[in-house]
Amino acid sequence: MDWEKLLVNKTFRTRTPLKDFDGRDHFENDYSRVISGSFIRRLQDKTQVFPLQESDFIRTRLTHSLEVSAIARSLGKSVEGELVKKGKLNPDLKGLMPSLLTTSGLIHDLGNPPFGHFGESAIKKFFTQYFENSDNCIGWSPQQMRDFTFFDGNVQTFRILRKLSFMGDEYSYNLTYPTLASTIKYPRSSTTGNDKSTGNVADKKFGYFCSEEEDFKEISRTLEIDNFRHPVVFLLEAADDIAYSAADIEDGVKLGTLDYDIIYETFERNLQGGTDEELKVLSELRQIYGSFKDFSSDRLDLTVRKFRICSQSQMIQSAIREFLDNHDTILDGRYKEELILRSPAKNIRKSFKELGNIVFKDKSVMQTELAGWEILNGLLEIFIAAGKSPNFNGANNSVESRIYGMISSSLRYMFENYPSIYPGSNEQYRRFQMIADFISGMTDSYALNYFQRLKGIKI
Numbered sequence: 346m347d348w349e350k351l352l353v354n355k356t357f358r359t360r361t362p363l364k365d366f367d368g369r370d371h372f373e374n375d376y377s378r379v380i381s382g383s384f385i386r387r388l389q390d391k392t393q394v395f396p397l398q399e400s401d402f403i404r405t406r407l408t409h410s411l412e413v414s415a416i417a418r419s420l421g422k423s424v425e426g427e428l429v430k431k432g433k434l435n436p437d438l439k440g441l442m443p444s445l446l447t448t449s450g451l452i453h454d455l456g457n458p459p460f461g462h463f464g465e466s467a468i469k470k471f472f473t474q475y476f477e478n479s480d481n482c483i484g485w486s487p488q489q490m491r492d493f494t495f496f497d498g499n500v501q502t503f504r505i506l507r508k509l510s511f512m513g514d515e516y517s518y519n520l521t522y523p524t525l526a527s528t529i530k531y532p533r534s535s536t537t538g539n540d541k542s543t544g545n546v547a548d549k550k551f552g553y554f555c556s557e558e559e560d561f562k563e564i565s566r567t568l569e570i571d572n573f574r575h576p577v578v579f580l581l582e583a584a585d586d587i588a589y590s591a592a593d594i595e596d597g598v599k600l601g602t603l604d605y606d607i608i609y610e611t612f613e614r615n616l617q618g619g620t621d622e623e624l625k626v627l628s629e630l631r632q633i634y635g636s637f638k639d640f641s642s643d644r645l646d647l648t649v650r651k652f653r654i655c656s657q658s659q660m661i662q663s664a665i666r667e668f669l670d671n672h673d674t675i676l677d678g679r680y681k682e683e684l685i686l687r688s689p690a691k692n693i694r695k696s697f698k699e700l701g702n703i704v705f706k707d708k709s710v711m712q713t714e715l716a717g718w719e720i721l722n723g724l725l726e727i728f729i730a731a732g733k734s735p736n737f738n739g740a741n742n743s744v745e746s747r748i749y750g751m752i753s754s755s756l757r758y759m760f761e762n763y764p765s766i767y768p769g770s771n772e773q774y775r776r777f778q779m780i781a782d783f784i785s786g787m788t789d790s791y792a793l794n795y796f797q798r799l800k801g802i803k804i
Contacts, residue, residue, distance in 0.1 A: 346568075346569060346570055346571075346573070346576065346676045346677075346678070347569065347676075348428075348433075348434050348435065348438060349435065349438070350567075350568050350569050351523060351568055351570070351575060351576065351577075352438055352441045352442065352445065352523055353521075353522065353523065353567070353568065354371040354521060355521060355522045355523075355567055356516075356519050356520065356521055356522070357507075357516055357519060357560070357563075358514070358516045358519050360374075360519060370440060370441055370444050371441075371521050372441060372444035372445040372447070372448050372521065372523070372524060373444050373447075373448075374521075375448045375518070375520045375521055375524045376444070376447060376448040376451065378518045378519070378520065379448070379451065379452055379506075379518055379520070380451065382510050382518065383510070384455045384505055384509075384510060384786070385407070385410075385451070385452075385455070386407075387786065387787075387788050388405060388406040388407035388410055388454065388455070389405050389406075389407040389408075389788075390405065390788035390789055390790050390791070391405060391406040391407075391454075391457060391459060391461070391788055391789060392405070392406065392459070392460050392461035392463075392464075392717075392789055404592055404596055406454050406457060406461075409454065409588060409589060409592065410450065410451050410452075410453065410454050411451070412588040412592065413450040413451075413453060413454075413581075413584050413585050413588045413589075414446075414447050414448075414449075414450030414451040415447075415450070416450070416584040416587050416588050416657070416661065417446035417447060417449060417450035417580060417581050417584035418443045418446055418447040418450070419443075419661060420446060420580045420583065420584055420661060420664060420665060420668075421442040421443035421444075421445065421446035421447070421577070421580060422442075422443040423661075423665045424442065424580065424665055424668055424669060425439060425440075425441075425442040425443060427665075427669050428669075428672070433672060442577065445523055445524060445527060445577055446527070446577055446580060446581060446584070448524055448527075449524065449527040449528060449577065449581045450581060450584055450585075452502065452506060452524075452528060453499075453502065453528055453581060453585060454498065454502065455501075455502045455505050455506065456497075456498040456499060456500065456501025456502035456503070456504065456505055456785065457498035457501075457502075457785075458498060458501075458721070458784065458785035458786075458787070459717060459720075459721065459784075459785075459787050459788060459789045459791075459792040460713070460714060460717030460718070460720075460721065460789055460792070461714075462498075463714040463717055463718060464717055464718075464721055464785075465496060465497060465498055466718075467717065467718045467721040467722055467725075468493075468496045468721060468725070468781070468784075468785065469493075469494055469495060469496050470722075471721070471722055471725045471726075471729075472490075472493035472494045472496065473494045475493075475729065476490050476493075476494060484771055484773065485771060485773070485774065486555075486771075487536055488534055488535055488536045488555055489555055489769075489771060489774045491535035491536055491539070491551075492535050492554045492555055492774075492778075493777065493781070495535050495539050495550070495551060496781065496785075497550055497551065498785070499528065499529075499530055499531070499550070499552065500550075500551060500552060500553060500554055501781075501782075501785055502528050503525065503528050503529055503552065503553055503557060503561075504553075504554060504556065504557055504782070505517070505786075506518060506520055506524075506525055506528065507520075507525060507557055507560055508556075508557070508759075508765075508766045509756075509759075509766070509782060509786075511755045511758070511759055514763075515759075515763045515765045515766050522563075522564045522567055522568055523568065523575065523577075525560075525564055526564050526565075526568055526570065526575040526578075527575050527577050527578055527581055529552040529553065529561065529574070529575070529578070530547075530550070530552065530574070530578055530581075530582060531547055531548070531549060531550040531551050531552040532547055532552050532561070532565070532570070532572050532573060532574055533547065533548060533550075533551045533552055533572075534551055534552075534553065534555075534558060535551045535554070535555075537551070538550055538551030538552065539551055544681060545681040546681060546682055546683055547573065547574050547681070554778070555768075555769065555774070556766075556767065556768055556769070556778060570678075571678065573678035574678075576675050576676055579668060579675060579680070579683070579684050580664070580668060580684070582683055582684065582685075583660075583664040583668075583683070583684040583685050584664075586660075586683070586685045586694060587657050587660045587661060587664065587685070588657075590660075590694055590697035590698060590701065591652075591653040591656055591657050591697055592653065593697070593700075593701045593704055594608070594649060594653070594697060594700050594701065594704065595649050595650060595653050596704070597700070597701075597703070597704035598645055598646055598649045599646060602703065602704050603700060603703060603704065604645065605634060605645050605648070607700070607703065608630070608649070608700060609630060609631070609634075611696050611699050611700055612626070612627055612630055612693075612696045613627060614696075615692045615693075615695050615696040615699075616692055616693070616696065619692055620689050622659055622663070622689055622690070623689075623690075623692055623693065625659075626655065626656055626659055626693055629652065629655045629656075630648070630652050633648045633651050633652050633655070634648045656693055656697075659690055659693060660685060660688075660690040660693055660694065662690075663685070663688035663689045663690035664684045664685055664688055664690070666688065666689070667684045667685075667687055667688040667689075668684055671687075716793075717789070717792070720792050720793055720796045721784065721792065723796055723799075723800065724784050724792065724795070724796055724799070725780070725784065727748060727799055728748060728752075728780045728783075728784065729777065729780060731744070731745040731748035731749065732773065732776040732777055732780055733773065737749050737776060738757075738760075738761070738776075751799075752779065752780070752783045753783060753786075756779055756782055756783055757779075760775070760776075760779050767779060
């Protein structure tokens with residue numbers, strides 16, 4: 346792969362040229378197109394860890410995405426500077442990599458359904474059970490079925506960015522190919538991906554639905570990535586890991602899920618006897634906690650906030666070093682793992698992951714997730730049953746047509762008028778995809794209220 350092509354200004358539809366006074370590069374233009382859209386605004390009411398929280402301290406998908414964007418930009422700026430120094434990046438391209446990663450960080454979670462990863466699991470489980478009935482498989486290809494049984498928010502992100510933000514045509518935000526490619530962590534279809542046995546991180550899940558397969562192929566050909574990951578995906582993935590691993594613990598402490606002894610014991614077990622960097626992080630945790638002993642406020646809260654900065658800094662340095670040391674391997678498509686898990690900071694990440702598992706098992710989290718499961722399962726039962734009916738989008742007063750009328754008007758308009766957004770001859774696939782677009786696009790609160798109204802619990 347070559348950076349000249351990886352950072353090219355190419356879109357599916359020709360853009361209106363920027364004004365003479367407009368000094369933005371093409372990735373900053375992408376950022377401006379997305380930042381004011383409704384999909385970004387919905388992230389403020391989508392779960393990061395703790396669903397339906399009233400506390401304004403606890404992170405949502407929006408605050409998480411802003412943090413990822415900032416960390417990704419930092420990684421891009423540092424990597425870019427070193428590549429220019431080493432003659433591996435044309436100085437004329439300077440500024441593009443951090444701009445691309447700033448945008449990628451902001452948009453990387455747009456496709457996440459309500460109630461976070463538990464919402465993903467609810468959708469997958471529903472369709473897995475649905476297709477266990479062989480009668481429901483008639484007319485469906487294996488790939489079409491797996492698009493639903495392996496439903497993934499990352500895949501939905503690519504679909505949203507490519508097609509679903511309706512601006513009067515089928516091009517959505519009309520983002521550049523590199524920005525679209527940066528969101529595809531797993532450059533595989535639902536039949537060629539979802540295979541963890543290969544040891545290649547790119548095979549672990551999938552990256553595009555049937556409906557966007559030709560779009561992915563066009564991007565891959567143009568950028569000459571040959572079905573490998575775009576190299577900035579490794580940096581974005583690291584930024585995501587760095588942001589949420591430490592932040593989840595900070596939120597957990599705020600809500601009383603973790604105490605100092607659990608946190609320290611976990612880091613000591615994983616870092617004791619490790620590298621100088623790891624021992625430094627462990628020492629920092631002790632020192633920071635001790636330095637707040639005279640504070641009247643909660644010193645654990647203060648400790649974890651300050652420790653987050655220290656540990657994230659170490660992970661950022663490690664990710665930069667790992668990318669630069671393996672730059673050529675990454676551009677050849679031969680790098681098969683996540684940066685953080687190969688870096689000197691891997692045990693720091695491991696410690697945060699263990700603590701995160703404790704946070705996710707908190708009763709308040711599990712109760713709300715189970716409620717979210719029931720909500721999404723209930724919505725899917727109603728809409729999928731209606732979607733199977735010939736009356737679904739007919740001009741009649743049937744229950745099914747009324748349910749069709751409950752779907753957002755923009756999705757219904759695109760479904761009826763833009764075959765490229767909902768392509769294919771399988772009418773049920775088209776209908777089910779519109780339903781998945783609608784339900785996965787809901788915020789947590791909207792899904793809850795919508796379900797209650799449909800069930801007659803609330804009028």
